[in-house]
Amino acid sequence: MPYSSKEKQKEYDHQRNKHRQAYFQKQYQNRKSYLKAYYQEHKEQYKARNKKRRIALREYGRNHALTIGTQRISGVFKRPYTGYCELCGKVFDGENRKLAYHHWDDSDVKPGKKVKGIWVCEKCHRVCDMVERKELYIIQRYLKLKRMMNRKCKIQEKIKPELN
Numbered sequence: 001m002p003y004s005s006k007e008k009q010k011e012y013d014h015q016r017n018k019h020r021q022a023y024f025q026k027q028y029q030n031r032k033s034y035l036k037a038y039y040q041e042h043k044e045q046y047k048a049r050n051k052k053r054r055i056a057l058r059e060y061g062r063n064h065a066l067t068i069g070t071q072r073i074s075g076v077f078k079r080p081y082t083g084y085c086e087l088c089g090k091v092f093d094g095e096n097r098k099l100a101y102h103h104w105d106d107s108d109v110k111p112g113k114k115v116k117g118i119w120v121c122e123k124c125h126r127v128c129d130m131v132e133r134k135e136l137y138i139i140q141r142y143l144k145l146k147r148m149m150n151r152k153c154k155i156q157e158k159i160k161p162e163l164n
């Protein structure tokens with residue numbers, strides 16, 4: 001202990017900590033304002049970099065991530081992105097993310113594994129899911145119902161003048 005008494009030492013420590021704190025505070029402020037100025041100066045550069053990263057991340061997700069239910073599984077390998085729907089041929093260019101990777105085998109979906117699938121648009125994806133859920137009878141039922149209604153309306157039209 002370089003000081004003669006405990007009190008003196010305490011006082012010294014207190015003063016020293018105060019100075020240190022002020023010093024670091026100043027350093028921090030300097031650093032902060034320096035970074036702010038630096039950012040302002042290189043704003044466009046940062047914006048371009050962030051955009052590039054954002055696109056790269058999105059691209060990675062598109063090629064390597066699949067969502068099953070609520071779970072997002074990353075690191076899988078899809079077939080190369082086509083840019084058009086492989087069922088109806090609709091083209092989606094550039095950063096448009098409206099194409100989905102339709103897959104039919106959940107046991108395929110593991111990191112590092114290839115996943116069998118096709119690139120489809122939203123509309124066709126719904127059809128694919130209907131086929132997988134064996135719900136195509138709904139379409140047949142709709143067509144049948146439509147035919148029935150058309151016939152019914154015709155009958156009503158025929159009946160109407162007679163009633164009046």
Ligand SMILES: [Zn+2]
Pocket residue numbers: 085086087088089090120121122123124125
């Ligand atoms: Zn389609």
